[in-house]
Amino acid sequence: MLGKKSEIGGCRRSASSLCLRLRFTANDQYSATGRRRPGTAKPSGDPAAVSSVPAFIPYMPPPNIIDLCGEPVPLDRQDVYERFDKEFTLVVYNHAQVYLWLKRMERYFPTIEERLRYYDLPDDLKYVAIVESDLLPNACSPKGAAGPWQFMPSTGAAYGLEQRGSVDKRYDFEHSTDSAFLLLKDLYKKYHNWSLAIAAYNCGDKRILDESRSQGVRSYYDLKLPLETERYVFRILAIKAVLSNPKRYGYELPKGWGYQEMKVDRVNVSLSRPVSIQTIASSAGTTYREIKSLNPIFRSDDIPAGNHEIKLPPGTGKVFQQNFRTGLAASGRNESLETQTAMGQDSPSSGSPAETRVSAYAPPRLAAAAVPAKADSRKAKQKTKLTKAGHSKAKPKSGSAKARSHETKQQTRLAKAGSAKAPKGTKSKKAGSSKAKKKPGN
Numbered sequence: 343m344l345g346k347k348s349e350i351g352g353c354r355r356s357a358s359s360l361c362l363r364l365r366f367t368a369n370d371q372y373s374a375t376g377r378r379r380p381g382t383a384k385p386s387g388d389p390a391a392v393s394s395v396p397a398f399i400p401y402m403p404p405p406n407i408i409d410l411c412g413e414p415v416p417l418d419r420q421d422v423y424e425r426f427d428k429e430f431t432l433v434v435y436n437h438a439q440v441y442l443w444l445k446r447m448e449r450y451f452p453t454i455e456e457r458l459r460y461y462d463l464p465d466d467l468k469y470v471a472i473v474e475s476d477l478l479p480n481a482c483s484p485k486g487a488a489g490p491w492q493f494m495p496s497t498g499a500a501y502g503l504e505q506r507g508s509v510d511k512r513y514d515f516e517h518s519t520d521s522a523f524l525l526l527k528d529l530y531k532k533y534h535n536w537s538l539a540i541a542a543y544n545c546g547d548k549r550i551l552d553e554s555r556s557q558g559v560r561s562y563y564d565l566k567l568p569l570e571t572e573r574y575v576f577r578i579l580a581i582k583a584v585l586s587n588p589k590r591y592g593y594e595l596p597k598g599w600g601y602q603e604m605k606v607d608r609v610n611v612s613l614s615r616p617v618s619i620q621t622i623a624s625s626a627g628t629t630y631r632e633i634k635s636l637n638p639i640f641r642s643d644d645i646p647a648g649n650h651e652i653k654l655p656p657g658t659g660k661v662f663q664q665n666f667r668t669g670l671a672a673s674g675r676n677e678s679l680e681t682q683t684a685m686g687q688d689s690p691s692s693g694s695p696a697e698t699r700v701s702a703y704a705p706p707r708l709a710a711a712a713v714p715a716k717a718d719s720r721k722a723k724q725k726t727k728l729t730k731a732g733h734s735k736a737k738p739k740s741g742s743a744k745a746r747s748h749e750t751k752q753q754t755r756l757a758k759a760g761s762a763k764a765p766k767g768t769k770s771k772k773a774g775s776s777k778a779k780k781k782p783g784n
Contacts, residue, residue, distance in 0.1 A: 399435075400592070402431075402434045402435070402591050404426060404427050404430040404431075404580075404583065405583055408426075408582070408583060410466060410536055410537055410540075410575065410578070410582075411464035411466045411467065411536035412464060412536075413535070413536050413537065415579060416563060419563070425572070426576050426579055426580065428576070429573060429576040429577045429579070430579075430580040430583060430584075433577070433580040433583075433584050434580075434583075434584050437593075439476075440584060440585070440588070441593065441595065442476070443472055443477065443581070443585060444585065444593065445595065445599065445601045446600075446601055447477070447585065447600070448601055448602070448603075449477075449601040449602060449603050449604065450471070450477050450490075451468055452603060453515070453516065453519065453603075454468045455468060457519050457520060458523065461524070461527060463523055463526065463527060464536065466536075466582060467523070467526060467540075469578045469581045469582045469585070470491075470522070470526075470540065470543070470578060471490055471491060471519075471522075472581050472585075473577050473578050473581065474490065474491055474492040475489070475490045475491070475492055477490065479513055479515050479638050480513065480638050488510065488512045488513060489503075489510075489512035489513045489514070489515075489518045490515055490518055490519070491512075491518045491519065491521070491522035493518060493521065493522075495512075498511070498512045498518075498521065501522075501524055502517070502520075502521055503517060503521050506646075507646050508641045508642035508646060509639055509640060509641070509646060509650070510641050511639055513638035513639045513641075514638070514639045525543065526540070526543060529542045529543060529547065532547070533550075535562070537561075537562035537563070537575050538550060538561075540574070540575055541567065541571050541574060544570065544571045544574045545567065545568055545570070545571040545574075549568075549571075550565075550567075553565055553566070553567060562575060604636070605656040606653040606654060606656060607654040607655070607656055607658055608651055608652070608653055608654075608659075609651070609652045609653075609654055609663075610649070610650070610651050610652075611645075611649070611650055611651075611652060612648070612649045613645065613646075613647050613648060613650070614647055615647050616644040616645060616647055617644065618643060619633050619634060619637075619640060619644065619645060620643070622645065622652060622662075622666075624665070625661075625662045625665040625666040625669060626654045626655065626658040626662040626665070627658055627662075628654070628655050628658060632655060633654075636653040636654070636655070637652060
């Protein structure tokens with residue numbers, strides 16, 4: 343910022359009290375190495391006499407008061423203030439990174455803020471994603487944490503982010519956002535303090551518990567923790583301070599220069615065998631790079647067999663449906679497609695039912711495995727008939743009645759041969775038999 347006066351936080355102060363003075367060469371004939379650029383005329387006179395003008399970098403003081411999720415930060419303590427001041431200074435003068443954050447915020451913060459409201463969580467938690475990944479869905483740490491919320495494999499699996507083969511749901515922005523907020527909610531229920539809960543999100547619940555017990559303190563600001571975790575909460579506070587009021591610190595992103603929210607067509611597929619991402623891209627009329635960019639959960643060149651949601655560029659859902667159907671027929675794969683058409687859905691978290699769904703069912707080669715099911719279906723039909731007749735629960739009784747009926751018939755034959763009393767007994771037995779048959783229906 344050039345000039346004699348500088349305005350910061352509504353106060354005008356003299357340049358001498360706010361600025362550091364630098365000197366730079368006004369004549370751009372010289373490169374950064376001090377050598378003369380090719381094609382420029384050699385200046386006359388002594389090079390040391392080349393004129394220079396002062397440039398000023400304004401001093402940006404950190405805020406005197408700040409809170410984290412509504413909990414006040416004890417900046418009146420010198421050690422706490424210095425830890426915060428260090429992270430604030432590193433953030434506020436990182437001009438390129440701040441502008442990249444401001445641009446990405448326009449793409450991702452609407453979804454994050456909507457989910458925070460859904461889970462009834464503090465708005466400040468959205469800055470955790472910036473510290474974790476700079477709002478980059480493909481972020482991956484050397485220790486194995488992955489995705490925009492940097493889940494470790496075990497923690498991700500515990501919160502619904504499956505990692506099966508080449509599919510890793512930790513990279514799915516919407517699903518990992520939900521999982522992160524569920525984890526943070528659980529940690530807060532345990533500690534009843536947001537600074538400790540956020541610290542536990544960084545270094546692990548067990549580490550915070552062990553350190554709290556061994557050191558005998560329950561305040562994040564008093565705990566001696568790994569260096570990354572000691573800086574973690576203060577970095578979130580510094581980013582909050584700058585990004586919640588960027589104009590105060592000289593940042594103003596013009597309207598329309600941020601990154602727009604991603605609008606996509608969503609296609610649900612059920613694949614009987616792996617399909618290459620290039621095949622999906624060709625069917626949608628787009629590129630391999632675009633499909634990989636929209637679907638970071640697919641970590642290899644193929645989409646494995648199973649049920650998957652695939653994101654496509656907006657307006658390509660119908661094209662994909664037609665081309666994918668044609669491709670299946672041309673390859674001899676006797677699979678059907680079921681489609682519900684409605685394009686341009688960008689986020690499943692909104693709860694809107696309109697989607698493009700394409701389901702490819704198993705080919706006939708799996709029909710052999712289904713043969714036993716037909717026999718089972720016949721048995722089921724027989725059971726249904728018996729149930730309608732009132733015999734579903736009384737099979738043994740019905741069987742004994744049949745046996746008695748058979749004995750009665752034999753006695754009847756004997757009676758005709760010479761027994762006069764048998765018919766009366768036969769009648770009574772028949773009546774008993776009919777009663778036995780009616781019993782299960784009652």
